[in-house]
Each structure stands twice: as C-alpha cells, then as structure tokens.
Amino acid sequence: MKFIRQLLRLLAIYRVIVRYGLDELLLSTKIFRPLRLFAYFAPGHWIRSKELTRGMRIRLALEELGPIFIKFGQILSVRRDLLPDDIALELAKLQDAVAPFHGDEARKIIEKAYARSMEEVFAEFDNTPLAAASIAQVHVARLHNGREVVIKVLRPCVQAQIRKDIELLYLFAGIANRYWADGRRLRPKEVVAEFEKTLYDEVDLIKEAANATQLKRNFKDSELLYVPDVEWDYTLPNLLVMERIGGISISEITTLKRLGVDLKYLANAGVEIFFTQVFRDNFFHADMHPGNIFIDIKSSHRPHYIAVDFGIMGTLSTEDQHYLAANFIAFFRRDYRRVAELHVHSGWVPQGTRVEEFEGAIRSVCEPIFDKPLKEISFGMVLLRLFQTARRFNMEVQPQLVLLQKTLLNIEGLGRQMYPELDLWKTAKPFLERWMDERVGLRAFLKGIRTNLPLWAENFPEIPRLIHESLVQREEDSANIKRLTYEITDLRKGMQQWHERIILIIVGCTLVVSSAIIMSLKTWSFFNIDMLMLGFLLGGIGSLMLLFAWGKR
Template sequence: MRLIRQLIRLVSIYRIIVRYGLDELLLSTKIFRPLRLLSYLTLDYWLRPKKLTRAMRIRLALEELGPIFIKFGQILSTRRDLLPDDIALELAKLQDNVPPFHGEQARKIIEQAYERPVEEVFAHFDSTPLAAASIAQVHVARLHNGREVVVKILRPGIEANIHKDIELLYFLANIANRYWADGRRLRPMEVVAEFEKNLQDELDLVKEAANATLLRRNFKDSDLIYIPEVEWDYTLQNVMVIERIKGIPVSNIETLKQQGMNLKHLAEAGVEIFFTQVFRDNFFHADMHPGNIFVDPSKPNSPSYIAVDFGIMGTLSTEDQHYLAANFLAFFRRDYHRVAELHVHSEWVPEGTKIEEFEGAIRSVCEPIFDKPLKDISFGLVLLRLFQTARRFNMEVQPQLVLLQKTLLNIEGLGRQLYPDLDLWQTAKPFLERWMDERVGMRAFIKGIRNNLPLWIEKMPEMPLLIHESLSQDQIKSQQLKHLNNELIQMRKDMQQFHQRLILILVTSVIAAGFGIVFL
C-alpha cells in the first residue's frame, strides 16, 4: 500500500513538472531526448501556461509541490552566485510570499485551540495574513492589555502532507542507497532522517517558543541581535503568540542604503552572530534565510538584527565543535596537513587514508579562495571541487552537520548581498582563536581552576578525613591483593604437585604395561 502511495506521489510530481515545462531540462539531455515525443501525449503538456517566464514556472512548481520543495527553493534563493538573477529574485518570493490559507480558516483554528471566540482571546485580530510560509502563516493581533503581537498558526493538514513527502524521500533515499555508486557514502537515509526531525520540530510551536526563549536569553544584553518575547499564556502546539517587531527586511537592500545603514557592520555582525551561536552557546538558528531576518534602523551606524521563526535550531556535540573550530583555524592558517589529520581523526574519511595525498587534494581545492574578497570567490566552484575530492577519498556525509552547512550557506549568501567585499574568514578567525584558547589553552586552564576553586574550598575541611579513608581503603585493597597473591602462589604450588603426581602415574602405568607385555 505504501509503495502504491509513493508511486502515485511520483506521478503527481512528474505531472507538476510537465505542467510548468520543467521537464524540458531533463528531456533536452542526450540520453532522454528520444522520450521528448512522449511528453506531447500528456494533457499537462498542452495545459501548461505559455506566458510565464522560466523563473515564475520554477517558483510556481515548487509552491505546488509542497512545503519540502518550498524550503529547497528558499535555500536556493540565497545563492545569487549559483543562480541567474531572474531565478534568484523569483525564488526570493518563497521566503514570505507563499500563498496563504483563508483568514476565516485561521479564526476557526484559533477558536478550536483556545475553545472560545477570537474576540475573547484578542482585543483585535487581523484576518488578513501578515506573511505566509510553507509551514505556517502569521497574523497581526493585539492583546487585551494593549500589547501588539503576532499570531503564528500552522497550516491545516500540513502534518499529513509532510508525512507523504517524507515517505517519498525515504523511498528515493533507499533506492539511491542500494543502486547509486555514491549512495552509501552520501548516507541519504540518515540525511532524510535528520531532515524529518527538523520538520517535526517545526510542527510543534511550543518547542519553537522554547527555542525563542532560550535564544533570547543567550543574547539578552547583545547589541548584535534582538529576539522577540514569547507570550507563553497564549502559546499552544499549533498556535504561537509572540511580540510584534518592526524592522526593515534584510533583503530590502535599497531601503537599507537609503536610510544610511552601515552594511559593512551588518555583514560582519552576521558572521559574529553565527559563530557565537555555534561555538559559545552550541545552539544556533538554522533557518536564517532573508525572510526571517530584519534590521533595526534606530542606530544606522551600528544597526542590529531582529530574528524571527525559531522552528529549526541546531546543536553540535563537543567533539564536533572542537573538530570544526580546529578545521576552520587550520584553513585560515593554510595548514592543510592539519586539516587532513583532523578529517582522519574524526573519522569523516575512512581510517587508513593517506594523509599526505589527502592534504595535496585539499590544498588544490582551498588555496585559491584565500587573499580574495568575498565578491571574487566562487564558493559554488569550491563546493563542486570539494565534492569531487570527497568522492576520491570516500568522505561520508555527516548528517549532524547538515544544518550547520545549510546555515553557513545562508550566512554567506546574506553577507554577499549586504557587503560583497566582506572577508568572511578574517572576520571569524579572531573569534575562533579566542574560543580554542578558552577550551584547550591557558584560558581554559585558568577557567578550570576558577570554576573548581569554590568546590575545593568547600571540601577542604573534609580533606583529612577523605585522605584517611582513602589510605584506609588503600590498606584494605593492599591486604586483599596480598591475600590474593598468597592464594595464587599456593595454587601454583598445588598445580606443580598435581603435575608431578600425574607424571608419576603416567610413568608407573607405562612400566606396568611393559611388564605385562614381557610376561605375555
């Protein structure tokens, strides 16, 4: 039954692709060109819109395909270096211009959630959506205490739609894992599982509210970013109420320039925020596309960010944090031998990989990116060459790092739009050097003493007793070991006596057998 459902979904996806003329990309290749005639026999081919641009066809197809495909388009929209301008600008509309569901339906969801009329919950509720995204949409409202808020409401039926697409992704990942040469190395099943977990997190608005609260606490006194306050008394699994913020969308570059915003400061602040979340807090906003980021214009010389939408957050293990920081610093220093060693030690490449050979491959990929401003670096080309290197050395995809990689791509895309001359690496290097020093250097040693000193002072009066008990335990253990040793010595003597007796019995038996033969 599941297989039939997946095949039906595949057919549905193909029909949408044909309807918007995207099949031409596939059928224009040499191997599939003979199948072009078959597309003329489908009804969708003749019903496809004729006056839409290619960028509009791609956007509309992604919208119709559903939330997972919309998110794919959102990620692509930040990569102006990889896409033609017309497609990048059109896909940017997916950030917050996804077709909304009806306002009356939103009111019904609220009344079912709170079990009372909307008027009793809010002093004012605007039925016209402020913005609509792939998972939810938001409405402006005002509480009875006069506070302006935003109400986030999950799309009706979204859980079932996502479940069907996740099922399909597992189906395709399983096929890739079995029949594609790079399937096992890229670990598609694990990647889909990680993607599913993140989507499930987005479907629980209570969890999103908790994420926002923790992130707000982490940056409570920061001049770099502001996190709005959650109204916990009004937050449920499918409805979240949060403080309304007012700022300029970060994608509106012209408005930022007109108001005299310091774009260089903004770009550098974005890099610092990212590395602070990843390494200081180990809790980072993993959906930082332009639709979720605004700029506070109150201080043009040192503007700060305002973040929204906290459904996808990322964390790393201590080991991953250390290896990432060490890798970044080795890259900054062009120590490619160290990079190769770290990859082997972290088991990101198979044990036994020749470090010198791997070092040379990494150098050929990464050396060209240094000493250049961001606007002159083609990270798309670098990623492609790194992928080719990965194939040579069987480097496996690390599912736990997928969110981090996606977020870093978003940060790069945002930095490129704000300030093309931003040197991403030089901005991050001092932060990472300080972090590593705090973890493994002299600062870490001093910090460890400072943190443990109160406990040592507290235990100081008990030290004589603890030392006495420790010595007593050592004496007991010493006596036990001495007794055990005596038993072993006695056991060895008994075994020697046993062996001697056994040999005597065997010799006696042989002699007796000899006499028996003689008398016979």
C-alpha cells in the same frame, strides 16, 4: 499500504511537474541538451500555461508540492551565484510569500485551540495574513492589554503532508544506499533522519517558543541581535504568539542603501553573530533565509539584526565544536596538514588515509580562494571540487553537520548580496582564535580552576574519608578480581573437560555404529572371520570410550 501511499505521492509529484512544464525545463538543461528535440513531445510543452515564466513555474510547482520542496527552494533562493536572476527572484518569494490559506480558516483554528471566541482572546485580529511560509502563516493581532502581537498558525494537515514526503525520502535514500556507489559514504538514511527530526521539531510551536526564549537569553543586552518576546500565556503546540517587531527585510538591499545603512558593519556583525551562536552558545539559528531576518535602522551606522522563526535550531557536540573550530583556524592559517590530520582524528575520513596526499588535495581546493572578496570567489566550483575530493578519500557525510552546512550556505549567500567585499576569513579568524584560547589555552586552564575552586573548597574536609573509602574500595576490587580469576580458571578447566568428553562420545558412537553395521552384514566373503573380529574390536573400543566419557562427569 505504505507502498501504495508512496506510489500515489510519486504520481502526484509527477502530475505537478507535468502541469508546470518542468519536464520540458529538465530537457532544456545542459546535461540533457542532446535530447532537447524531445522537449516538443514532453506533456508539459502542450498543457502548461504560456503566460507563466520559467521562474514562476518552478515557484508554483514547489509551493504545490509542499513544505519540504518549499524549504529546498528557500535554500536555493539565497544562492544568486548559482541561479539565473529570474529564477532566484521568484524563489525569493518562497521566503515569506507562499500562497496563504484563508484567514477565516486560521480564525477557526485559533478559536478551536483556545476553546473560546476570537473576541474573548484578542482585542483585534487581522484576517489577512502578514506573511505565509511553508509550515505556517502569520497574522497580526492586539491583546486586550493593548500590546501588538503576531500569531503564527500551523497550516492545516501540514504534519500529514510532511510524513508522506519523509516516507518518500526514506524510499529514495534506501535505493541510493543499496544501489549507488557513493550511497554508503553519503549516508542518505542518516541525513533524511536528521531532516525528519528537524521538520517535526519545526511543527511543534511550543518548542519554537522555547528556542526563541533561549536565543533571547543568549543575546541579552546584545547590540547585534534582538529576539522578540514570547507571549507564553497564549502559546500552544499549533499557535505561537510573539511581540510584533518592526524592521526592514534584509533582502531590501536597495532600501538599506538609500537610508544610508552601513552594510559593511552589518555584514561583519552577521558573521560574528553566526560564530557566536555556533561556538560560544552551541545553539544557532539554522533557517537564516531573508524572510526570517530584519534590520533595525534606528542607528544607520550601528544597525542591528532582528531574528524571527526559531523552528529550526542547531546544536553540536563538544567534540564537533572543537574539531570545527580547529579546522577553521587551521584553514585560515593555511595549515592544510593540520586540516587533514583533524579530519583523520575526528573519523570524518577513514583511519588509513594518507595525510600527505589528503593535505595536497585540500590545498588544491582552498588555496585559490584566499585573499579574495566574496564577489571574486566561485563557490559553485569550490563546492564541486570539495565533493570530488570527498569522494576520492571516502569522506563520509556527517548528518549532525548538515544544518550547519545549510546555515553557512545561507550566510554566504546573504553576505554576497549585502556586501560583496566582505573578507569572511579576516572577520572570523580573531573570533575563533579567541574561542580556542578560552577552551584549550592558558585562559581555559585558569577559568577551570576558578570555576571549580568553590566545589573543591566545599569537598576538602571530606578528602580523608574519600581517600579511606578509595583504599577500601581498591582492596575490595582486588579481592573481586582474584575471585573472578579463580572462577574463570575453573570455568576454563570445565570447558576443556566437556570438550574432551564430547570428542570421546562422538568417536565412541562412531565406532559402535560402525561395529553394528559390520555385524549386521548377512553375506560374508572369504574374510568372514576377520570382519567379525573387526566388528567386535570396534564395538569394544567404542563401548570403552563411551564408558570412559561417562566416568569423566
């Protein structure tokens, strides 16, 4: 059944590819250019609509294929340096302008969820969606207390569609893991598992509401980032009700410039927000495409960000946080040996890797991009060379860092559009040095003492009793170790005896069987008497060995 479901999904994907002529687009790329004559024989060439541009064809195909493909398009949409303008502009529509489902259907979902009529729950409800994305769409409403809100409604059957595509990804991951040379290093199954967890978290709107509340608490009284309030009394697993915010989409660069917004300040603030989330709070927004970020321009010189859509949030372990920060700092200081050592110590590359050789490889990739603004850096080439280095040194993909890497790509893409002169290294370095000092420097030591001092003072009267109990426990542990030592010695002796018995039994049985075979012979040669004596002798020895083995019980 599962195989049939996967086969049907593959056929559905192929049908969409053919309908929008994407097979022809594939044949027109540089890799397949030698086969471009076959484009005329591609099914898409004859049945696709001639009125659609290539960008529109790609966008519509991704929309029809579903949430996972739309997510992929959203990630690509912020990488203007990697895509032609016409395709990038079309993919940008996937951020908040995916084809919506009908407002009447959204109304039915809401009324069914609350088990009440719309008029009982909301004073006003706009049937026309404000925005539509891959997982859900948003409608404007007004509560009976007069507060304007937005209602996020999950798309019908979205979970079933995600499940089908995840099964397909696992199929491809299994094939890659088994037959692709780099499969084991890239750990495709683990990456898909991490992606699966992220997607299922995103369709649980109660969890999204909790994420928004946590992020709002982390940036309480912040002048950099504002998070809307959640209306918990109205929020359900498939419905999220939040305060309606006003702002300009970060993608409207022309509008921001016309209004005199300080884009340099905004770009630097974005970098600080990102590193604050990752390192100070260990809780970061991992879906930062332009459709989820708005700018409040009440003060054009000190604008601040407004974030929405908190379905995908990332966290890191303490070890990954430490290694990442140390890697960033070493990178900013151009200490490539330290970068190489950290990769080995963290287990991201095999233990036997030669640090000097790895250091040289990292230097050759990173050195050309220093002292350059974003607009002068070819990140496509940098990524390509990093992948080549990773393959050469068998560097494994870290599934827990996939979300962070995706977010970094989004941040860099937004920075390139907003303020190409941004010096990413200069902005991030002081923050990370301060964070590391607070975690592992003198300030961290003093902070630890200050934090734990009340606990130590509270437990100080108990110290004599704790010392006595520790000594008693130590004596008991010593006695237990001696007892275990004796038991292990006895067990070893018993095993040795059993070993000897088994050898005696095997040899004895062999001799007795051999004796029986010799004694059963009916035809005798010249050596009749000798053979008979040999049979008796073997049987006697074998019997004695069996009796001896029996006596060793």
